[in-house]
Amino acid sequence: MSRSSPRPYEFKDPSFRRSLSLLQAFRHEQDDPEACYSLLARDAVDQVEAYDGPVAGRTVVDVGGGSGYFTEEFRRRGARAFLFEPDPGELGEKPPDSTVIADGYLLPLQDASADVTFSSNVLEHVADPQTFLSELVRVTRPGGLIYVSFTNWLSPWGGHEWAPWHYLGAERARARYRRRTGKAAKHTLGENLFAVHIGPTLRQVRARDDVTVVSARSRYWPFLAETVVRAPGIREVATWNLLLILRRCPP
Ligand SMILES: C[S@@+](CC[C@H](N)C(=O)[O-])C[C@H]1O[C@@H](n2cnc3c(N)ncnc32)[C@H](O)[C@@H]1O
Numbered sequence: 001m002s003r004s005s006p007r008p009y010e011f012k013d014p015s016f017r018r019s020l021s022l023l024q025a026f027r028h029e030q031d032d033p034e035a036c037y038s039l040l041a042r043d044a045v046d047q048v049e050a051y052d053g054p055v056a057g058r059t060v061v062d063v064g065g066g067s068g069y070f071t072e073e074f075r076r077r078g079a080r081a082f083l084f085e086p087d088p089g090e091l092g093e094k095p096p097d098s099t100v101i102a103d104g105y106l107l108p109l110q111d112a113s114a115d116v117t118f119s120s121n122v123l124e125h126v127a128d129p130q131t132f133l134s135e136l137v138r139v140t141r142p143g144g145l146i147y148v149s150f151t152n153w154l155s156p157w158g159g160h161e162w163a164p165w166h167y168l169g170a171e172r173a174r175a176r177y178r179r180r181t182g183k184a185a186k187h188t189l190g191e192n193l194f195a196v197h198i199g200p201t202l203r204q205v206r207a208r209d210d211v212t213v214v215s216a217r218s219r220y221w222p223f224l225a226e227t228v229v230r231a232p233g234i235r236e237v238a239t240w241n242l243l244l245i246l247r248r249c250p251p
Helices: 016-027 033-052 069-076 129-139 170-181 198-206 234-238
Strands: 059-063 080-085 114-120 140-150 211-218 242-248
Touching: 016 033, 033 069, 033 114, 033 140, 059 069, 069 080, 069 114, 114 129, 129 140, 129 198, 198 211, 198 234, 198 242
Parallel strands: 059 080, 059 114, 114 140
Antiparallel strands: 140 242, 211 242
16 A cells, blocks of 8 residues: 655645645545545644654654554654554554554553654544543653644534534434445444544643643644634534644643
């Protein structure tokens, strides 16, 4: 599997070009996951480097990284990156070498062992996001960067494969998905998908004394990516996907 095709555009975040390219890739997530996820991985690592400088030589922990596109991209740029994924079914046929089957609540890592801790679109899949975040913080060294993004419940994509019908209720949306596709939906609210909101998440993260919030922004928006997150109420629908860039405080 090639995971290093040329970048289709110059990375500029936020920008219309970037958002449009990502949107086009998302539309082909099912029929061309390779193109979609390798682009998303390049984009996410670009974001990490924009906040924290080159990742070459750094230790990166990718928690809940699925089949490993992000881990592979970090490695391609010279990082010592490791995938920690609890579900063997998510790993695909050829996960990155040294992949560890592990739950993000309890990582088999010493305190402060990572320079960068990375978690893309996992927070809405755990029942206790704050405990999950605490574990990411624990394994990050003081001064290290924590990248966490998630699709919040009231986002147009909050219902995942049954979006946007989740606005009418999760059960109804799931039933509709089954009727339309003839197959059971992957996600069930309260089992492997949880209604995580932006306001409470921000308040909890800002109340912590072990991290500072470097940025709280929309991950994909082409403009006003931080501004949209400052508007209570509106942000729950308009942010689409919240990206938190955190820095671990000294002990
Ligand atoms: C939507 S996928 C995201 C995969 C990848 N990070 C991405 O952005 O494409 C959600 C991932 O979260 C993982 N996950 C769910 N619960 C987890 C937990 N407690 N600890 C770590 N990962 C978890 C799932 O196994 C799955 O791989």
